[in-house]
Amino acid sequence: MEAFVSFLNGIIWSPALIFLCLGAGLFYSILTRFAQVRHFREMWSLLFSSSESAKGISSFQALAVTLSGRVGVGNIAGVAAAIGFGGPGAVFWMWVVAFLGASTAYAESTLGQIYKVEEDGQYRGGPAYYFERCLGQKWLAILFAISAIIACGIFLPGVQANAVGNAVTQVFGDGTMVSTDYGEVGVHKLIALAIIMIVLAFIIFGGIKRIAHFTQIVVPFMALGYIVMALIIIFLNLNQLPGIISLILSDAFTAQAGFGAAIGWGVKRGIYSNEAGQGTGPHAASAAEVDHPAQQGLVQAFSVYVDTLFVCSATAFMILITQQFNVQTEDFNAVTGAGTMIIQNVDITTEVASPAFTQMALNSVFGQFGQVFVGIAIFFFAFTTILAYYYIAETNVAYLNRFFRNRFSLLVVKLMIMFMVAYGTVNSSGYIWGLGDVGVGLMAWINIVGILVIFFVAKPAIMCLRDYEAQLKSGQPITFDPVKLGIKNATFWEKRLAKSRSTEGSAPAPQKAE
Template sequence: MQSVVDFLNSIIWSPVLIYTCLGAGLFYSIVTRFVQVRQFKEMTRLLFSGKSSEKGISSFQALAVSLSGRVGTGNIAGVAAAIGFGGPGAVFWMWVVAFLGAATAYTESTLAQIYKEEDKGEFRGGPAYYIEKAMGQKWYAWIFAIATIFACGVLLPGVQSNSIGNAVEAAFGSGEMIETAIGTYSLAKIITGTLISILLGFIIFGGVKRIASFTQVVVPFMALAYIIIAFVIIALNITEIPGIVAMIVGDAFTPMAGFGAAIGWGVKRGVYSNEAGQGTGPHAAAAANVQHPAQQGLVQSFSIYIDTLLVCSATAFMILITGAYNVHGAGEAFIIQNVAADIAANGPVFTQMAIESTMPGWGKPFIAIALFFFAFTTILAYYYIAETNVAYLRRTVKFPGMMFVLKVVLMAAVFYGTVKTANLAWAMGDVGVGLMAWLNIVGLVIIFFLSKPALKALHDYERQQKEGVEEYTFDPVKLGIKNADYWERRLARRTQDSEASDEASGKPVNPTA
């Protein structure tokens, strides 16, 4: 299984995809005139401006759901892997892909808002929806939907639960070994996998509102607690920061672990962590209740900064300051070896050791707890994404019990991932991320050259900003955007309500309105 998955990754994660991710981010940064910088103040204002409704969730809840997907195992174990296989310079390339990816995140999330639909009282949207409506290629949308259900329902949840299991085992011991039908595993991992699956089932059977309610409380709390611990460690070693930054930037352009390896691992783990261009974030963005599609695009763009430039950087600085890492070279050789050779880079141990070295007795249990919340909320986000794509397929083909099957399969995948080896779990996760990234980025580029809907929405929003409007409106027909059915109906209802109000108050009604 490991060799098959590694072979698939060698094809999917070829240099072509790595440079495509960087290139797409640079392209959208240029065409939006670096919206991720120009609109930074507006991003922060919008975070708390929207309100939830019966059909949709607020901008902040959508941010929390998408952050629950972005802020996960990739921020702890993923950063360690990037350093372990790509050297300290990989962190620089994580920063680059985050900065450029913020423009990609704006684009894909705005598209999700433009082409969202109402489904059984809830908003639904994402790449499958905007690929069908903006590209007009339903077969391509189906391929994305199927790949996403497989990735988020089967492959990716195991990465998250695996890190929880490894962290719990490292913190509290493995206990006795138990023989099961699928292999022999530690008691600690079996108990952990069972508890995660039960708790997961309780929440996902409650629907998107329960997921949003859970994540809007947990995500800010867990991210803040983790960052505080990281900042304490950084503050205690503040004099080393200039040297660490110099090492990160310097190693990004040297053959520390191979120039290509630094870029490859930095981009791979950067995309895995912040998900810009991967196509996962737009699903939560579509569920938000906002006045204008560009608003949620800006909010989702800001989430990239929180994930990579803040949380991932905190992890990287902790690991590098304390020297709790190895850098793998070719074969079994190490370019740098600071810790035991048998400590896997694809796991949370580097981060646990970094905290433990500064705060003895805290490292292992704290990371175990942090990873539980980080990874568990990410699994919830994966479920919501898979559910949205099942809902998309269900519009055309009716499969009785599809949602129930998805829930059961996801719970089984979570348990299986908890007890399996880290390398296999991460490799399978990389397959899922790579497939989605390929399909989504190609779709984004084609859509841009066909009709530029996300760019038109940005220009329209910035025009209204300059006019100082109190309430934003979005007229897709006026902008030349086709198939934005929800927004067309919304504008029509608003016009009718306005005319009815004017008629009731005795004002003349504009017959051409």
């Protein structure tokens, strides 16, 4: 099975997907005239400008839910893996894919808002919805929905749960070993699994509102705490910072692990971390209560910056400044010594695709507290990411229920995710990370190709941005009229505008003062 997963990964993550991700980001950056730079202040102001409603969540809550998916193990273990296999230069390519990916995140999240629907008393949307309503291609919508359920319901939760188990082991040790069908498992890892399962069940049975209220508290607190720890390490070693930045930039093009490895691992781990173009962000973005679709698109573009330029960079600088990393080829075997160890700063048995480098970096400065802090950070980052994966899977099950109605489908998804969390916790990380990469790649292929086709067919995201910019410039109240822009099948916004006009028309005329 592991060999098959590796084979499948080789096909999905061919150079074609890497160039497609970078190309799509550059394409939308040019089309939006680099809106991710021009509208940075607007992104910030929009974070707190809307409030939740009975059917929708606020912009900040949507950002928190999206960040709960973006800020996860990829920021801690994923960055370590990128450096361990691609060299320090991989960090540069993570920055590139974040900068370009912010425009992709704008496009896909704006599309999610334009074509969202109101179902079961809440807003739903995402790639499946905009593929059907914009392109009229139900087969593509169904294909994405199935891929998202498989990826977010089966493949990806195991990666997050596995990292939690490894982090707990790194902090507390294995404890008493217990014999299971999956081999020997430490009791400490099983205790962590039990805690995750209990809290996870409580939250996912409460729907998007409970997920949003939980993540809006936990995600900002943990992300800020993590960045502060990194800033302390950078401050204590400030004289090394110019050299580290120079190393990242020079190694990006003359990578010690090979130029292709730096790009490949930087882009792969970058996309895995920030999810731009992957099609996951639009689900939470569609649930937001906003006045104009472009507003949530800009907020989601900002989330890519938070994820990669802030949190991932924090991890990279901690690891590189403290020199707590190795660089090796992918075929290196720590047991037999086969393969190539390019740089060795720490023990060769240290697992690359794990939080170990990050924990060792913090441990070298803060002692045992640093190691414990990373374990706690991974627990919360991974746990909130699992919540985001559940919501994505739930949204796509709701979409498929239009065609294949089954009243037990959502219960099956809940149980399936809980099973995969248990499975991922007790299995080897290499195998689980491979499954995660397959899930990310499947969604990225379908979504990126889809949003590029949408541009050539209708250009709704670009028209939306121009309309929003024109209203900002004129100073008029922000509204969205899809019919005026020639955008078809945006029925939610059509009904909302009609209702607004009806209310205005029926309001009593103001009386003149006596």
